[in-house]
Amino acid sequence: MSIVIVDHLVKRYGDFEAVKGISFQVDKGEVFGFLGPNGAGKSTTIKILCTLLTMTSGKALLNGFDVNREPLKVRQSIGLVFQDYSLDDRLTAEENLYFHGMLYNVPRALLKERMEQVLAMVELTERRKDLVRNFSGGMKRRLEIARGLLHHPQVLFLDEPTIGLDPQTRNAIWEHVLRLRDELGITVFMTTHYMEEAEHCDRIAIIDHGEIVALDAPKALKEDIGGDMVTVTTTNNPQLAEEIRQRYGIPVIEDGTVLRMEVEDGASFVPRLAVDFTGMITSVSVHEPTLDDVFLKTTGRAIRDELLDEKERFRQRRLGRRRGR
Numbered sequence: 667m668s669i670v671i672v673d674h675l676v677k678r679y680g681d682f683e684a685v686k687g688i689s690f691q692v693d694k695g696e697v698f699g700f701l702g703p704n705g706a707g708k709s710t711t712i713k714i715l716c717t718l719l720t721m722t723s724g725k726a727l728l729n730g731f732d733v734n735r736e737p738l739k740v741r742q743s744i745g746l747v748f749q750d751y752s753l754d755d756r757l758t759a760e761e762n763l764y765f766h767g768m769l770y771n772v773p774r775a776l777l778k779e780r781m782e783q784v785l786a787m788v789e790l791t792e793r794r795k796d797l798v799r800n801f802s803g804g805m806k807r808r809l810e811i812a813r814g815l816l817h818h819p820q821v822l823f824l825d826e827p828t829i830g831l832d833p834q835t836r837n838a839i840w841e842h843v844l845r846l847r848d849e850l851g852i853t854v855f856m857t858t859h860y861m862e863e864a865e866h867c868d869r870i871a872i873i874d875h876g877e878i879v880a881l882d883a884p885k886a887l888k889e890d891i892g893g894d895m896v897t898v899t900t901t902n903n904p905q906l907a908e909e910i911r912q913r914y915g916i917p918v919i920e921d922g923t924v925l926r927m928e929v930e931d932g933a934s935f936v937p938r939l940a941v942d943f944t945g946m947i948t949s950v951s952v953h954e955p956t957l958d959d960v961f962l963k964t965t966g967r968a969i970r971d972e973l974l975d976e977k978e979r980f981r982q983r984r985l986g987r988r989r990g991r
């Protein structure tokens with residue numbers, strides 16, 4: 667059963683079309699990921715589904731409710747964990763949850779039990795009486811996730827849930843997210859830049875320039891590539907890219923300092939390449955396709971880490987300003 671149905675969704679900001687008529691469905695209990703570079707239209711789409719932004723045209727249903735016509739029912743069906751930090755540092759973990767419960771009209775008789783449940787789920791029971799300002803980045807994120815679950819939403823939206831966290835904390839958050847799906851059967855809809863994170867999703871939609879360019883299970887997307895990926899560094903990338911294209915008739919992507927190409931059989935291709943271009947190649951590697959390669963193939967570009975870093979620096983600056991208030 668589809669719990670999210672998006673049909674020809676368009677969002678324009680003035681003349682600029684940020685989301686270009688996308689359609690997709692998310693099944694109940696699925697962990698669904700939106701993967702794409704900065705500016706692809708991920709946050710815009712998520713905000714429309716959460717009723718925080720109005721669409722220009724199209725239709726979207728969430729938990730059976732129309733996001734344009736039944737926004738309140740949609741809001742009651744969802745939990746949100748967005749990029750912007752939204753806990754109150756001056757309150758304890760428990761107090762943060764309590765106020766959220768009040769806002770969402772969770773009946774008082776239920777609230778205590780729910781708070782205990784979600785705190786246990788993200789392993790913060792012991793710290794529930796501590797001020798949030800003393801929490802680590804990972805603990806704050808876990809508390810935000812707990813808060814997003816307090817009113818038992820059908821769909822939990824996570825917009826870049828682990829941005830800026832170290833890999834170990836990222837993994838811990840993922841364990842929690844997958845447990846939520848397994849224990850509560852909730853649907854998780856998330857956006858991410860991280861390829862390894864997208865691997866945890868049941869299905870991912872790769873979004874670029876406001877369009878969905880691929881949508882399937884990570885394994886199926888990688889299998890679609892079919893062959894092996896060969897990465898080459900050379901003494902003259904543009905020249906060699908052209909010569910490889912002409913000689914073998916295959917697409918070659920110039921990706922920063924390397925050339926990438928997809929071939930049927932890496933083991934037989936690489937020796938040929940070494941002989942045909944003796945002296946021009948400085949290194950070669952062969953690997954099975956990753957989601958990075960899927961992204962590269964569908965968009966012609968890599969998701970750049972430096973863009974991610976830039977975004978994280980921006981976020982930290984903003985956080986710093988808020989803390990300095």
Ligand SMILES: Nc1ncnc2c1ncn2[C@@H]1O[C@H](COP(=O)(O)OP(=O)(O)OP(=O)(O)O)[C@@H](O)[C@H]1O
Nearest residue numbers: 679682684702703704705706707708709710711977
């Ligand atoms: N309020 C706005 N006014 C004008 N343009 C906007 C506005 N919000 C977003 N955009 C533009 O729409 C496009 C999609 O933005 P969106 O934030 O949805 O992308 P994204 O994939 O979520 O990227 P990010 O991860 O950086 O948020 C971008 O080109 C962005 O500059």
